[in-house]
Amino acid sequence: MTTIRTARLRLVPVRLPHLEAFAAGGDAGLAALLGVSVAPDWAGADALQAIAASQAFLVSNPDSADWWMHVFVHEADNRLIGLGGYKGAPSGGRLEFGYEFAPGYRGQGLATEAAEGMIAHAFLQPDVDHVIAHTLPQENASTRVLKRCGLAFDEVVQDPEDGEIWRWRRDRG
Secondary structure (H helix, E strand, C coil), X not given: CCCEECCCEEEEECCHHHHHHHHHHHHHHHHHHHCCEECCCCCCHHHHHHHHHHHHHHHHCHHHHHHCEEEEEECCCCEEEEXXXXXXXXXXXXXXXXXXXXXXXXXXXXXXXXXXXXXXXXXXCCCCXXXXXXXXXXXXXXXXXXXXXXXXXXEEEEECCCXXXXXXXXXXX
Protein backbone atom coordinates (compact mmCIF):
# COMPACT_ATOMS: atom_id res chain seq x y z
CA MET A 1 0.00 0.00 0.00
CA THR A 2 1.41 3.37 -1.02
CA THR A 3 0.46 5.79 1.73
CA ILE A 4 1.49 9.36 0.99
CA ARG A 5 2.88 11.14 4.04
CA THR A 6 3.29 14.87 4.50
CA ALA A 7 4.28 16.90 7.55
CA ARG A 8 0.79 16.70 9.10
CA LEU A 9 -1.16 14.24 6.99
CA ARG A 10 -1.38 10.61 6.02
CA LEU A 11 -3.11 10.02 2.66
CA VAL A 12 -4.23 6.39 2.73
CA PRO A 13 -5.27 4.72 -0.53
CA VAL A 14 -8.74 3.27 -0.19
CA ARG A 15 -8.87 -0.49 -0.71
CA LEU A 16 -11.84 -2.87 -0.86
CA PRO A 17 -11.78 -3.56 2.91
CA HIS A 18 -12.16 0.19 3.54
CA LEU A 19 -15.15 0.35 1.21
CA GLU A 20 -16.70 -2.76 2.74
CA ALA A 21 -16.28 -1.30 6.23
CA PHE A 22 -17.90 1.93 5.07
CA ALA A 23 -20.77 0.06 3.39
CA ALA A 24 -21.41 -1.97 6.54
CA GLY A 25 -20.93 0.71 9.16
CA GLY A 26 -20.68 4.13 7.54
CA ASP A 27 -18.19 6.58 9.03
CA ALA A 28 -17.90 4.49 12.21
CA GLY A 29 -17.02 1.34 10.27
CA LEU A 30 -14.35 3.09 8.23
CA ALA A 31 -12.96 4.83 11.32
CA ALA A 32 -12.74 1.54 13.22
CA LEU A 33 -10.81 -0.11 10.38
CA LEU A 34 -8.41 2.85 10.15
CA GLY A 35 -8.11 3.19 13.94
CA VAL A 36 -9.04 6.88 13.87
CA SER A 37 -11.81 9.24 14.94
CA VAL A 38 -13.88 11.11 12.36
CA ALA A 39 -14.23 14.87 11.98
CA PRO A 40 -17.77 16.15 11.50
CA ASP A 41 -18.60 16.61 7.82
CA TRP A 42 -15.28 15.06 6.78
CA ALA A 43 -16.78 14.37 3.34
CA GLY A 44 -19.61 16.12 1.53
CA ALA A 45 -22.62 14.36 0.03
CA ASP A 46 -20.99 14.00 -3.40
CA ALA A 47 -17.88 12.49 -1.85
CA LEU A 48 -19.91 10.04 0.20
CA GLN A 49 -21.68 8.90 -2.95
CA ALA A 50 -18.29 8.50 -4.66
CA ILE A 51 -17.11 6.30 -1.81
CA ALA A 52 -20.11 4.05 -2.26
CA ALA A 53 -19.65 3.90 -6.05
CA SER A 54 -15.94 3.13 -5.73
CA GLN A 55 -16.55 -0.38 -4.47
CA ALA A 56 -17.77 -1.65 -7.85
CA PHE A 57 -14.89 0.15 -9.59
CA LEU A 58 -12.21 -1.40 -7.39
CA VAL A 59 -13.74 -4.87 -7.66
CA SER A 60 -13.32 -4.59 -11.43
CA ASN A 61 -10.00 -2.69 -11.25
CA PRO A 62 -8.09 -3.88 -8.15
CA ASP A 63 -4.76 -2.60 -9.45
CA SER A 64 -6.14 0.95 -9.63
CA ALA A 65 -6.31 1.58 -5.88
CA ASP A 66 -3.12 3.65 -5.76
CA TRP A 67 -4.55 5.89 -8.51
CA TRP A 68 -7.98 6.29 -7.01
CA MET A 69 -9.45 7.55 -3.76
CA HIS A 70 -7.40 8.34 -0.66
CA VAL A 71 -8.68 9.25 2.80
CA PHE A 72 -6.84 12.00 4.65
CA VAL A 73 -5.86 11.45 8.30
CA HIS A 74 -4.60 14.34 10.42
CA GLU A 75 -1.63 12.77 12.22
CA ALA A 76 -1.64 14.87 15.41
CA ASP A 77 -5.38 14.38 15.95
CA ASN A 78 -5.49 10.83 14.52
CA ARG A 79 -8.67 11.94 12.81
CA LEU A 80 -10.20 11.35 9.40
CA ILE A 81 -10.57 14.87 7.99
CA GLY A 82 -11.07 14.54 4.24
CA LEU A 83 -10.54 12.64 1.06
CA GLY A 84 -9.26 13.04 -2.43
CA GLY A 85 -6.81 11.37 -4.69
CA TYR A 86 -6.46 10.69 -8.37
CA LYS A 87 -9.05 10.18 -11.10
CA GLY A 88 -7.51 7.03 -12.51
CA ALA A 89 -4.06 5.89 -13.54
CA PRO A 90 -1.80 8.16 -15.57
CA SER A 91 -2.90 8.41 -19.19
CA GLY A 92 -1.03 10.13 -22.00
CA GLY A 93 1.40 11.55 -19.46
CA ARG A 94 -1.45 13.20 -17.54
CA LEU A 95 -2.77 12.56 -14.04
CA GLU A 96 -5.75 14.38 -12.50
CA PHE A 97 -6.15 14.92 -8.77
CA GLY A 98 -8.64 16.49 -6.36
CA TYR A 99 -9.35 16.85 -2.64
CA GLU A 100 -11.93 17.82 -0.01
CA PHE A 101 -11.58 18.66 3.70
CA ALA A 102 -13.87 18.88 6.71
CA PRO A 103 -14.87 22.50 7.38
CA GLY A 104 -13.12 22.51 10.75
CA TYR A 105 -9.79 21.75 9.07
CA ARG A 106 -9.94 24.31 6.28
CA GLY A 107 -7.83 27.46 6.23
CA GLN A 108 -4.84 25.74 7.87
CA GLY A 109 -2.77 24.98 4.77
CA LEU A 110 -3.77 21.32 4.82
CA ALA A 111 -5.26 21.37 1.31
CA THR A 112 -2.00 22.80 -0.02
CA GLU A 113 -0.06 20.15 1.91
CA ALA A 114 -2.25 17.32 0.57
CA ALA A 115 -2.08 18.64 -3.00
CA GLU A 116 1.70 18.99 -2.82
CA GLY A 117 1.94 15.43 -1.48
CA MET A 118 -0.21 14.07 -4.30
CA ILE A 119 1.75 16.03 -6.92
CA ALA A 120 5.11 14.86 -5.56
CA HIS A 121 3.86 11.26 -5.53
CA ALA A 122 2.59 11.61 -9.10
CA PHE A 123 5.91 12.94 -10.35
CA LEU A 124 7.72 9.92 -8.86
CA GLN A 125 6.11 7.98 -11.70
CA PRO A 126 8.15 8.24 -14.92
CA ASP A 127 5.04 8.14 -17.12
CA VAL A 128 3.54 11.30 -15.54
CA ASP A 129 4.69 14.48 -17.27
CA HIS A 130 1.92 16.76 -15.98
CA VAL A 131 -0.86 16.93 -13.42
CA ILE A 132 -4.21 18.66 -13.75
CA ALA A 133 -7.04 19.73 -11.46
CA HIS A 134 -10.39 21.43 -12.01
CA THR A 135 -12.15 24.20 -10.11
CA LEU A 136 -15.28 26.25 -10.36
CA PRO A 137 -14.81 29.07 -12.90
CA GLN A 138 -13.96 31.78 -10.36
CA GLU A 139 -11.18 32.75 -8.00
CA ASN A 140 -11.68 30.84 -4.74
CA ALA A 141 -9.82 28.88 -2.06
CA SER A 142 -9.16 26.01 -4.46
CA THR A 143 -7.62 28.24 -7.12
CA ARG A 144 -5.34 29.75 -4.45
CA VAL A 145 -4.26 26.26 -3.32
CA LEU A 146 -3.48 25.20 -6.88
CA LYS A 147 -1.48 28.36 -7.57
CA ARG A 148 0.54 27.80 -4.36
CA CYS A 149 1.30 24.29 -5.66
CA GLY A 150 2.64 25.63 -8.93
CA LEU A 151 -0.35 24.91 -11.15
CA ALA A 152 -1.31 27.51 -13.73
CA PHE A 153 -4.64 28.16 -15.38
CA ASP A 154 -4.78 26.02 -18.52
CA GLU A 155 -8.22 26.47 -20.10
CA VAL A 156 -11.98 26.66 -19.66
CA VAL A 157 -13.63 23.29 -20.23
CA GLN A 158 -17.22 22.05 -20.31
CA ASP A 159 -17.96 19.34 -17.75
CA PRO A 160 -21.06 17.21 -18.44
CA GLU A 161 -22.17 17.50 -14.79
CA ASP A 162 -20.82 20.87 -13.66
CA GLY A 163 -20.93 22.95 -16.84
CA GLU A 164 -18.11 25.44 -17.35
CA ILE A 165 -15.06 24.78 -15.15
CA TRP A 166 -11.42 25.83 -15.11
CA ARG A 167 -8.58 23.39 -15.78
CA TRP A 168 -5.26 23.92 -14.02
CA ARG A 169 -1.95 22.30 -15.02
CA ARG A 170 1.56 21.76 -13.75
CA ASP A 171 4.25 20.17 -15.87
CA ARG A 172 7.03 18.01 -14.45
CA GLY A 173 10.15 19.94 -13.55
